[in-house]
Amino acid sequence: MKDHLTVVKHPLIQHKLTLMRQKDTSTAVFRQLLREISQLLAYEVTRELPMTTRTIDTPLCPMEAPVLAGRKLALISILRAGNGLLDGMLELIPSARVGFVGLYRDEATLQPVQYYYKVPDHLDERLVIAVDPMLATGNSSAAAIDLLKGSGATDIRFLCLLAAPEGVARMKEAHPDVPVVTAALDERLNEKGYIVPGLGDAGDRMFGTK
Ligand code: URA
Numbered sequence: 001m002k003d004h005l006t007v008v009k010h011p012l013i014q015h016k017l018t019l020m021r022q023k024d025t026s027t028a029v030f031r032q033l034l035r036e037i038s039q040l041l042a043y044e045v046t047r048e049l050p051m052t053t054r055t056i057d058t059p060l061c062p063m064e065a066p067v068l069a070g071r072k073l074a075l076i077s078i079l080r081a082g083n084g085l086l087d088g089m090l091e092l093i094p095s096a097r098v099g100f101v102g103l104y105r106d107e108a109t110l111q112p113v114q115y116y117y118k119v120p121d122h123l124d125e126r127l128v129i130a131v132d133p134m135l136a137t138g139n140s141s142a143a144a145i146d147l148l149k150g151s152g153a154t155d156i157r158f159l160c161l162l163a164a165p166e167g168v169a170r171m172k173e174a175h176p177d178v179p180v181v182t183a184a185l186d187e188r189l190n191e192k193g194y195i196v197p198g199l200g201d202a203g204d205r206m207f208g209t210k
Helices: 013-022 027-045 084-090 140-150 164-174 202-207
Strands: 006-007 051-057 062-068 074-078 097-105 112-118 126-132 155-160 181-182
Touching: 027 084, 027 155, 027 181, 062 112, 084 097, 084 126, 084 164, 097 126, 097 140, 112 140, 126 140, 140 155, 140 164, 164 181, 181 202
Parallel strands: 006 181, 074 097, 074 126, 126 155, 155 181
Antiparallel strands: 051 062, 097 112
């Protein structure tokens, strides 16, 4: 991907996102919409995957047919809200390898602290797609990418549903080599670090907590 930021403006994505933003949308519908949007975003983020060919036999004749080249993708969910994007993407790319990064914010230092980290091997040979619905301050996203690079990843993309300008700027500063793909770039963060207009707390809305 050439651009650091790609906003996917497909009408189906935008319509579904509007439904997700509405505060009266139920947990079940929110989760279903996220699953559907994640598949449409997965289509975009994998658009330029390297291809090769394989000889196959159709019922009529042999042919050289296109297939994906190289090692399988690695999808990395940034817990916990990342799992909402992960589920839909795995339906589309069922053979992808999966990893998880758990980070929480230390309220004293305001820095992200790692509490869980498990990723597939050979990250250096895979396209790595890190997923988190909300790119807000960008601090935990940048820290998650630091960890993935520490595990050898060199070809990384960051996929989210909503991004704030502050988060995009933070990612560009920390990881200019990591393209960000999102369904919308919202106006700003509020004083509590929520994206405005946003959709609220993505984890709470998808899991029905709070
Ligand atoms: N995380 C969320 O779930 N929502 C926001 O608006 C910001 C961060």
